[in-house]
Amino acid sequence: MIEDILTVMWKERKTILRGRAISSKFLQILLFPIILNTVFPITWGPDWVTDFPPLLSAIIIPALLLAVMVPDSFAGERERNTLDTLLASRLPDRAIFFGKLVTPIIVGWGTAVSLSLVSLIVVNTAYGEGELLLFTPPIAIGILVLSFLSSTTMAGAGILTSLRSETVQEAMQKLLTLFTVPAVLVQVLPLLFREQFAAFMRTADGLQLLFIAVAVLVLIDIGIFSLAFTRFQRSKMYLH
Amino acid sequence: MRALDNLTFEVPAGKIFGFLGPNGAGKTTTIRLLLGLLDPTFGRVEVLGFDSSKQPDEIRARTGALLECNGIYEQMSAEDNMEFYARIWRLPTAERQVRIKELLTQMGLWERRKELAGKWSKGMKQKLALARAILHQPQLIILDEPTAGLDVMAAMSIRENLASLADSQGVTVFLTTHNMAEAERLCAQVAVIREGKLVALNDPDDLRAQVGGYRIEVRGKGFNENVLTLLRERPEVSTAEVTSNQLIISLSEEVDSFPLLDLLVKAGVTVEEVRRGKASLEDVFVTLMEEER
Numbered sequence: 001m002i003e004d005i006l007t008v009m010w011k012e013r014k015t016i017l018r019g020r021a022i023s024s025k026f027l028q029i030l031l032f033p034i035i036l037n038t039v040f041p042i043t044w045g046p047d048w049v050t051d052f053p054p055l056l057s058a059i060i061i062p063a064l065l066l067a068v069m070v071p072d073s074f075a076g077e078r079e080r081n082t083l084d085t086l087l088a089s090r091l092p093d094r095a096i097f098f099g100k101l102v103t104p105i106i107v108g109w110g111t112a113v114s115l116s117l118v119s120l121i122v123v124n125t126a127y128g129e130g131e132l133l134l135f136t137p138p139i140a141i142g143i144l145v146l147s148f149l150s151s152t153t154m155a156g157a158g159i160l161t162s163l164r165s166e167t168v169q170e171a172m173q174k175l176l177t178l179f180t181v182p183a184v185l186v187q188v189l190p191l192l193f194r195e196q197f198a199a200f201m202r203t204a205d206g207l208q209l210l211f212i213a214v215a216v217l218v219l220i221d222i223g224i225f226s227l228a229f230t231r232f233q234r235s236k237m238y239l240h
Numbered sequence: 241m242r243a244l245d246n247l248t249f250e251v252p253a254g255k256i257f258g259f260l261g262p263n264g265a266g267k268t269t270t271i272r273l274l275l276g277l278l279d280p281t282f283g284r285v286e287v288l289g290f291d292s293s294k295q296p297d298e299i300r301a302r303t304g305a306l307l308e309c310n311g312i313y314e315q316m317s318a319e320d321n322m323e324f325y326a327r328i329w330r331l332p333t334a335e336r337q338v339r340i341k342e343l344l345t346q347m348g349l350w351e352r353r354k355e356l357a358g359k360w361s362k363g364m365k366q367k368l369a370l371a372r373a374i375l376h377q378p379q380l381i382i383l384d385e386p387t388a389g390l391d392v393m394a395a396m397s398i399r400e401n402l403a404s405l406a407d408s409q410g411v412t413v414f415l416t417t418h419n420m421a422e423a424e425r426l427c428a429q430v431a432v433i434r435e436g437k438l439v440a441l442n443d444p445d446d447l448r449a450q451v452g453g454y455r456i457e458v459r460g461k462g463f464n465e466n467v468l469t470l471l472r473e474r475p476e477v478s479t480a481e482v483t484s485n486q487l488i489i490s491l492s493e494e495v496d497s498f499p500l501l502d503l504l505v506k507a508g509v510t511v512e513e514v515r516r517g518k519a520s521l522e523d524v525f526v527t528l529m530e531e532e533r
Contacts, residue, residue: 007327014316014324085311085369088275088382089328090301234296235278 004091008099009106016069016107029068033061033111037119046127049135052206054116058147059213061115062108063154069107070158071171073100074237079167087234097232101155101225108151116143142210149217156224163231243269244436246283251429254410256402258417258427258444260525266436267416268308271382274414275300288379304373308384312365312372314358318349321357322372329376343371347401363394370398374405381405382414387422395419399426420522424448430521432528439528448518453478454494458487458504459513467507474500490519 036057041048048054077083086096116135124133135143157178158171165171186194201209244266251257261267272278273285276296285292287299313321319340326336344350347367357365366386373381383402387395403426405411417423423430424444432440432447440447463482471480471489477500478490487509489500497516504511519527 003330004328007324010327011313011316011324014320015313080314081309082311082313084307084309085305087277088300088303088305088307089325090297091328092297 001092001095004095005099005102008091008095009103012073012100012103016103029065030111033057033064033115034118036061037115038122041119041123042126046123046133048119048123049133050139052139054119054135054139055142055146055210057119058112058116058143059150061112062147062151065111066104066108066151066154066158067172067175070104070155071162071165071175072168073104073159074162075165075168075171076162078165078237083237087237093232093234097159097229101159101228104155104158105148105151108154109148112147112151113144116147138207138210145214146210146217149214149221152221153217153224156221156228160224160228160231163228163237242436244273244280247433247436247438248283249431249438249441251412251414253412254406255428256406256413256415256426258415258423258430259433260417260420260423260430261433262529264435265433267433268384269436270433271305271307271384271414271416274382275303275305302379304376304378304381306366306369306373306381306383306386310365310369312357312369314356316357317354318344318357318360318368319353321368322353322375325372325375331376339375343375344368347371348397361394363390363397366390366394366398370401374411377409378411380412380414384416385418386415387417387419395422402426420520420525424521432525434529440524444521445518448521448524454491454516454518456489456491456497456500457515457517458489458501458509458511459485460487460504460509460511461485462507462509463487467504467509470503470507471500474503476500 040053040057044051044053074083077086120133120135127133134140158175161174161178162168162171165174204212247266247270259267259270269278273280273292274287276285276287276292276299279293288302290296290298292299313324316324322340322344323336326340331339340353341350344353347370349364349368349371352360352364357368360368370383370386373383386402387398390398399422402413402415406413406428415423415427427444429442430440430444430447431438440450442450463485467487468480468482471477476491476493476495478492480487480489482488487504497514501511501514
């Protein structure tokens with residue numbers, strides 16, 4: 001099974017990095033995160049290594065990157081007429097599913113962590129003054145955990161919307177809708193609940209907020225992965 | 241809607257089996273059933289001794305497929321396309337390289353293996369897809385219109401490869417095609433389906449005799465209504481039609497053509513050329529489709 005998953009990952013890596021169109025798109029998507037992790041640390045100052053902005057960056061970067069990348073996973077194969085042949089091969093369902101899921105997680109996570117390191121170099125270059133500035137342990141752990149969870153959430157949601165979409169564009173629209181729903185739901189929550197929640201957020205310390213963010217993302221991940229895996233059945237992958 | 245209806249047939253091992261039918265007849269659905277990608281709502285499908293509903297993985301592990309769309313990753317090189325499927329079929333690294341080289345050379349693609357497959361012509365992609373389908377030396381190859389849209393030379397090259405696979409390697413080939421001449425040339429047996437139902441199953445030669453019957457084609461001048469009426473009155477003549485200076489006489493049985501030619505000459509027809517034979521597979525196909533209507 002592991003060998004089959006690695007095979008799918010090998011192909012995913014080739015198509016992401018080798019395809020000229022995709023790689024140029026990949027670089028365009030990376031432009032904003034690169035600016036985020038080079039310009040912001042300079043404007044924020046040496047507090048960048050102890051404050052919350054690197055955590056936001058760790059969540060935003062994989063989300064941005066994978067929102068464009070993952071809808072391509074199944075819908076892209078369907079659009080380019082390569083899915084049928086892949087499904088007719090001996091690859092087990094799980095290998096196809098996890099191969100397509102793990103690759104973007106690694107890309108999203110790896111990019112977020114790499115760019116965090118880039119931001120660290122930028123801060124040290126600008127404000128180091130001979131002293132090595134490092135992320136505090138909670139921030140460093142926060143970057144690793146939140147960027148991982150952000151990657152898994154976006155990869156899972158992307159796969160889920162891509163499974164039954166005929167085109168990449170349709171998958172992207174579904175993904176956008178999926179992430180708009182919670183924002184709408186918040187608006188329909190009772191006012192009292194929203195006020196209590198806002199008050200809690202104002203008083204909670206950084207560590208508490210980190211734990212809440214982690215717990216919420218883990219719960220979302222479990223839900224999304226279960227749903228996506230249940231929906232991934234060879235016979236239901238044919239839309240015509 | 242019922243895509244297939246009581247479809248029953250057996251494919252002889254080591255032969256090329258043609259699966260013919262108009263668009264929407266159920267050919268692609270049949271292929272998906274054979275590959276265990278769809279489950280039948282009724283009946284069962286057995287491929288290479290495995291039940292397609294219960295052991296689809298066993299079937300897919302022993303089968304190569306070139307489906308309606310060639311499935312080539314256009315943003316990858318030809319070599320990477322082959323490498324990906326070689327990894328899927330778990331060919332050992334050393335064997336993988338040898339086999340890829342052997343097949344790409346055989347298809348005349350080795351020199352251009354590093355190029356992106358998306359830049360290739362349709363014929364080259366189709367050859368690459370065929371090489372990919374036979375990479376792991378499967379017992380069965382399923383091909384969905386492999387020569388559709390190809391130029392004469394590319395189609396001929398694919399046909400030669402297919403014939404060689406069945407003849408020299410004993411591979412069973414399940415082939416769908418709209419090209420009747422191709423089916424006639426390649427297939428040891430053909431099945432014709434329409435609206436999901438089997439309408440004919442036989443050796444192409446026997447099918448031509450059975451459905452299309454025997455016929456005489458006469459090229460010449462003077463084919464008028466009187467001549468046609470005289471012919472149609474003969475008991476051995478099923479139909480007599482004129483198309484562009486050519487008279488086609490369909491016979492109900494194999495008979496001596498001399499009395500009919502004598503009749504034509506006496507009726508004032510100038511005979512320039514006479515050909516005897518069976519109906520082509522295309523004629524048979526058209527007849528079968530019209531009968532069903």
